[in-house]
Amino acid sequence: GENVEQHPSTLSVQEGDSAVIKCTYSDSASNYFPWYKQELGKGPQLIIDIRSNVGEKKDQRIAVTLNKTAKHFSLHITETQPEDSAVYFCAASMGGDKLVFGAGTILRVKS
Amino acid sequence: KAGVTQTPRYLIKTRGQQVTLSCSPISGHRSVSWYQQTPGQGLQFLFEYFSETQRNKGNFPGRFSGRQFSNSRSEMNVSTLELGDSALYLCASSFPGQGFAGYTFGSGTRLTVV
Numbered sequence: 657g658e659n660v661e662q663h664p665s666t667l668s669v670q671e672g673d674s675a676v677i678k679c680t681y682s683d684s685a686s687n688y689f690p691w692y693k694q695e696l697g698k699g700p701q702l703i704i705d706i707r708s709n710v711g712e713k714k715d716q717r718i719a720v721t722l723n724k725t726a727k728h729f730s731l732h733i734t735e736t737q738p739e740d741s742a743v744y745f746c747a748a749s750m751g752g753d754k755l756v757f758g759a760g761t762i763l764r765v766k767s
Numbered sequence: 768k769a770g771v772t773q774t775p776r777y778l779i780k781t782r783g784q785q786v787t788l789s790c791s792p793i794s795g796h797r798s799v800s801w802y803q804q805t806p807g808q809g810l811q812f813l814f815e816y817f818s819e820t821q822r823n824k825g826n827f828p829g830r831f832s833g834r835q836f837s838n839s840r841s842e843m844n845v846s847t848l849e850l851g852d853s854a855l856y857l858c859a860s861s862f863p864g865q866g867f868a869g870y871t872f873g874s875g876t877r878l879t880v881v
Contacts, residue, residue: 688867688868690867690868690870692872697874698874699858699859699873699874699875700810700858700872700873701872702870702871705868711781714821722778745809745810747810747867751868754800754815754823754868755812755867756812757802757809757810757811758809759809760809
C-alpha cells in the first residue's frame with residue numbers, strides 16, 4: 657500500500673526566514689497531494705494541495721512543488737510568522753480511496 | 768457556516784468498555800471519513816461512509832465499527848476498549864464529487880482509556 661515519509665520531524669526557524677518540509681511517497685499511482693496544518697486542540701486544516709498533472713502551485717506565502725519522477729513533494733513557507741507555528745502534515749492519495757498521511761512536522765517560528 | 772462537529776470533545780473510559788463517538792458533517796456534505804491520530808502512528812484511516820454505506824475501510828480490528836444516518840451524521844463505535852485505543856479521533860466530511868479536496872476536519876474527540 658501507499659506509504660508517505662515526511663522530513664524533518666521538527667523544524668525551528670527565525671521569524672522572516674523560509675521553511676521547507678519534504679515528503680516522499682511510494683505509490684506512483686498517487687495523484688493528489690494535500691498539505692494540512694494542525695494547531696493545538698484543532699483538527700487538520702487544508703492549506704494547499706497539488707495534483708499530479710501540475711509541478712508547482714503557489715498561494716501567497718505558501719507553495720508546493722511536486723516531482724513525479726522522484727516521487728516527492730515539498731511545502732515551502734516564505735517570510736514565516738509566529739502564527740505559522742503548528743504541526744504540518746503531507747498526504748497522498750490514489751484518488752477516491754483514502755488519504756495516507758506523513759508523520760507530521762512540528763514547525764516553530766521564533767520571534 | 769457551521770463546521771464539522773464532533774461530540775463529545777473528551778472522553779475517559781475504562782478498559783473493556785465500549786464507546787460511541789458522533790460526527791455531524793457540514794450541511795450538504797455526504798461523505799464522512801474517520802481517522803485515528805496517535806503520537807506514534809500519526810493519522811490512520813479508519814473508514815469512510817457515503818449515503819449510509821461504508822465505501823472504504825482501513826486496517827483496524829473489527830472492534831472498530833461505524834455507521835452513517837440518512838442525514839449524513841455518522842457515529843463510530845469501539846467495543847472492548849484497550850489502552851492502545853487512547854487517541855484523538857477525527858472525522859472529515861466533503862461534498863459528493865469533491866473527494867479529498869473538499870475534506871474539512873472536525874476538532875476531534877480525545878479518548879483516554881484507563
